[in-house]
Amino acid sequence: MADSARGYRLAEAVARRSGRTYHLAARLLPSDRRRAIHALYAYARLADDIVDDPGAPLEQAHALDAMESGLRSAVAGASADGVSRDAADILAAxxxxxxxxxxxMNTFAAFNRSMRMDLPGDPLFRxxxxxxxxxxEYTYGSAAVIGLQLLPVLGADVADPDVAAGAALLGDAFQLTNFLRDVGEDAARDRIYLPLRELAAFGVDEQALFHDAATHHTxxxxxxxxxxxxxxxxxxxxxTRGAIAALPPRTRPAIVAAARSYSAILVQIEAQDHDVLARRAVVPVRRRIGHAVASLSGRP
Structure with missing residues (x-):
């Protein structure tokens, strides 16, 4: 029998290890909402690891299928088959x-569709x-729907189209920041998420980007x-500021903190003279704590 209490503990450990910005921001939430954020993050992290870790695409696809069907089973009160004990407990949570x-639940289907877009050999692969x-098409499932998943957890008005649009856009914003920070890591996996037409305007094509990535020179x-x-x-x-301002005062600071810390990655990239290949842009812990403290004012 899956253990949801253990699943929450495991999910919190995943968030603390792999999502430091989100983990710190979530500490500003009431415990039940914080635990839900950790569970959502852990599910996304587990799925992302399946498609990012080297492996056979067919096996990776089966693993994704097992996670998706396992969640449906857990929601229905049944056991999640085909996943590890840790994954089953996280799914229960x-x-x-x-x-x-x-x-x-349709947000999870959209998320898993985007994960399949990362799998070579899958009909959706890009x-x-x-x-x-x-x-x-990719970021809707990989990022925008995560913003939509957070709205009910935050106690937001999920029926407000402006709030929903802002939540989806904030997910997209976080994702683009990730893409800018991780150009080298993505190139090593033969992925280019930065829009090629945008890069072409500055004289960068695929060959030039991969040459830069191989030499670690931007x-x-x-x-x-x-x-x-x-x-x-x-x-x-x-x-996104209007949608963030419309969040309930009790949960708004967590999103303000996350948005400030994530957008600060852009400042770090600029401080490195836009060199995204020599080293990974990281926001220092002290600065992220400062963002969390400043967010208590509730101002986006």
């Missing part, structure tokens, strides 16, 4: 949170994106492309 906060409209054209995409990303964060 997530199912409990799904029921408690009425998190829409590892290049032409423009932002093209990329949105060329001047790529630096200019990164600077442009940082401006796009900052505009995304700016356009």
């Amino acid at each position: 997530l199912a409990e949170s799904v029921d408690r906060f009425q998190i829409p 590892n290049r994106y032409v423009d932002f409209a093209d990329l949105a 060329s001047e054209p790529l630096r200019r492309g990164v600077a442009h995409l940082i401006a796009v990303n900052r505009d995304q964060y700016r356009r």
Whole structure:
């Protein structure tokens, strides 16, 4: 029998280890909502690890299927088959949170669809994106729906279209920040998430990007492309402020803290002269704690 209490503890450990910004921000939430955030994060992390770790695509696809069907079983009160004990307990915790906060199950289907887009051999597989409209097919499931999953956990008005749009956009903003920070890691997996048409405007094509990644040297054209995409990303964060301000005062500081800390990664990239390949841009712990303290004012 799956142990949801143990699942919550495992999920919190996953968030603490792999999602330090989210883990710190979640500490500003009441315990039941914080545990739900950890369960959501752990599910996403487990699925992401399945597609990111080297392996046979068919086996990875089966593992994703098992996670998805395991969650459906857990929500229905049945046991999750085909997953590890740890995963089964995390799924039990997530199912409990799904029921408690009425998190829409269709968001998990959208998330898993995007995970399959990362799997070579899958009919949905993509590892290049032409423009932002093209990329949105991927980020809707990988990021936007996560923002939508958080709304009921945060006690937000899920029926407000402006709040929902802002939550989805904030997920997209976090994702683009990830893409900018992780250009080298993604290239090592033969993935380019930065829209190629945006890079082409600065003289960067696939060959040039992979050459830079292989030499760990960010060329001047790529630096200019990164600077442009940082401006796009900052505009995304700016356009989420209204939706963040509409969140309940009790839960708003957690999202304010996460948005401040994540957008601060862009500042770090700029401090490195837009060099995204020599070293990973990281926001110091002290600064993230400062963001958490400042967020208590509730101002986005």
